[in-house]
Amino acid sequence: MMKKITSNLVSWLDERFDLTPIRNLLLHKKVPIHKHSLWYYLGGVTLFLFFIQLVTGILLLLYYKPGEDSAYESVRFIVTEVKFGWLIRNVHSWSANLLIFFAFLHMFSVFFTQSYKKPRELTWITGFVILALALAFGFSGYLLPWNELAFFATKVGTDIIGILPVVGEKLRVILRGGEDVTGATLSRFFGIHVAILPAIFTFFLVLHLLFIQRQGMHEPEHFKNLPEDKKKYIPFFPDFALRDALLWLIVFNVIIFLALYFPWELGNKADPFASAPSGIKPEWYFLFMFQTLKFLPAHILFIDGELLGVLAFGLAGLLWMLIPFIKLKEKPNWKIQPITIVGILVVSFIVVMTILGYLL
Amino acid sequence: MTLNRKKFLNILLSLSGIAGLGAIFYPIFSYLIPPKISEPKVNSVKVGSASDFPNNSYKIVKFGRKPVILIKTVEGDFKALSATCTHLECIVQYKSDTHQIWCACHNGIYDLNGRNVSGPPPRPLTPYDVKIINDEIVITSAG
Numbered sequence A: 001m002m003k004k005i006t007s008n009l010v011s012w013l014d015e016r017f018d019l020t021p022i023r024n025l026l027l028h029k030k031v032p033i034h035k036h037s038l039w040y041y042l043g044g045v046t047l048f049l050f051f052i053q054l055v056t057g058i059l060l061l062l063y064y065k066p067g068e069d070s071a072y073e074s075v076r077f078i079v080t081e082v083k084f085g086w087l088i089r090n091v092h093s094w095s096a097n098l099l100i101f102f103a104f105l106h107m108f109s110v111f112f113t114q115s116y117k118k119p120r121e122l123t124w125i126t127g128f129v130i131l132a133l134a135l136a137f138g139f140s141g142y143l144l145p146w147n148e149l150a151f152f153a154t155k156v157g158t159d160i161i162g163i164l165p166v167v168g169e170k171l172r173v174i175l176r177g178g179e180d181v182t183g184a185t186l187s188r189f190f191g192i193h194v195a196i197l198p199a200i201f202t203f204f205l206v207l208h209l210l211f212i213q214r215q216g217m218h219e220p221e222h223f224k225n226l227p228e229d230k231k232k233y234i235p236f237f238p239d240f241a242l243r244d245a246l247l248w249l250i251v252f253n254v255i256i257f258l259a260l261y262f263p264w265e266l267g268n269k270a271d272p273f274a275s276a277p278s279g280i281k282p283e284w285y286f287l288f289m290f291q292t293l294k295f296l297p298a299h300i301l302f303i304d305g306e307l308l309g310v311l312a313f314g315l316a317g318l319l320w321m322l323i324p325f326i327k328l329k330e331k332p333n334w335k336i337q338p339i340t341i342v343g344i345l346v347v348s349f350i351v352v353m354t355i356l357g358y359l360l
Numbered sequence B: 001m002t003l004n005r006k007k008f009l010n011i012l013l014s015l016s017g018i019a020g021l022g023a024i025f026y027p028i029f030s031y032l033i034p035p036k037i038s039e040p041k042v043n044s045v046k047v048g049s050a051s052d053f054p055n056n057s058y059k060i061v062k063f064g065r066k067p068v069i070l071i072k073t074v075e076g077d078f079k080a081l082s083a084t085c086t087h088l089e090c091i092v093q094y095k096s097d098t099h100q101i102w103c104a105c106h107n108g109i110y111d112l113n114g115r116n117v118s119g120p121p122p123r124p125l126t127p128y129d130v131k132i133i134n135d136e137i138v139i140t141s142a143g
């Protein structure tokens, strides 16, 4: 009975929309099995976390009221009065952090397996854009509860943008909605966080996923060189999808655990006429940049140290995005290829700076 | 170079295309820049009684829309300085133990005259004048 209805429905749709691509995806997509297969799951986890953000974000939107006099109070209302409001908020915050964490992991795994190479250049670039947008999500969302830490983090963050030559000043005013961080800034960040970013993000995410479906799974060098009969695959559907689902379930439980036992603090309401609290730090994913800027002297030759740092990070980001088009000569007798060394240096830089950021 | 009909039309078309985009983006961009709100000119504020203010303590006061830090030193002198850190705009505080002005954001330190002594702040804090008129503290912008 069920089977009959389903097959009728499928053929009804098929007649109208030609389901061949979807059928191909479900029936023929396969996933190579080798010692690095583990890395294939990271993108999926990130996607799952994005869905969690979407759902919890929409839920929070039902009670959240942007505005200097209402934002903090509405978040407090959510976490104290609304049934399970605290849970929704904690999940939203935790999942946001995990999302960025997994997006970074995903990016580095793609980097080290060199999956960004031809024909996946655009997949890499869209992925990079998505990560940048995720950071923007984090930055804009951080201000919305309108608490002390968020207030000063936003002051500092937007001020750093203001250092940029030519466009900096204008950009800072546009972001802040005025000279200072005020209720106007909050309104803008709210708009950015719930309307502008989701729209752009969805566009790039769809592109990214489309590219991946068109290109299929990347096969690393050592796997590609195997004789045909030595190559092992599992079908994407249902085998890989089920494993994906299992992992999503695990991640979901981890989030719930974190949300239950490590609630996100609301802190004190922002007061533009109060001293910055001690021990203020940006979120961990900005910490490495923040720490680097701190290490730079105020002036390097004639240039402002901070400006130089910001520009250097901008340039590094650009190069990183264009990695698929940069050819580093391979050294046949080197154990570790130059490109891998670059990757290792980048990762160690980020890790070391982040740790220092916590310790200092 | 001869300009034939086709080329001419192409140029015309692209120029009007550019103009069209400009006509769309210019207003949007201008819209994004908030209008200047005329700030009520504040020249002085009264912040309460001088004798009630304990020695070796501080208070952040509103000077129009700007925060100003008012400090009463151990000796009982009043100092008023802009409270906005010259580094990245956090609001500073007075450390009663070291008798210095401290910015928590990146550990910037100023002396009681607002001079940046250590940490990232590039410039001193702007000083304000403090007068005591009939035991009332009055802060005025200097100069």
Ligand code: FES
Pocket (backbone or CB within 6 Å): B085, B086, B087, B088, B089, B090, B103, B104, B105, B106, B107, B108, B119, B120, B121
């Ligand atoms: S904002 Fe005060 S030290 Fe950076």
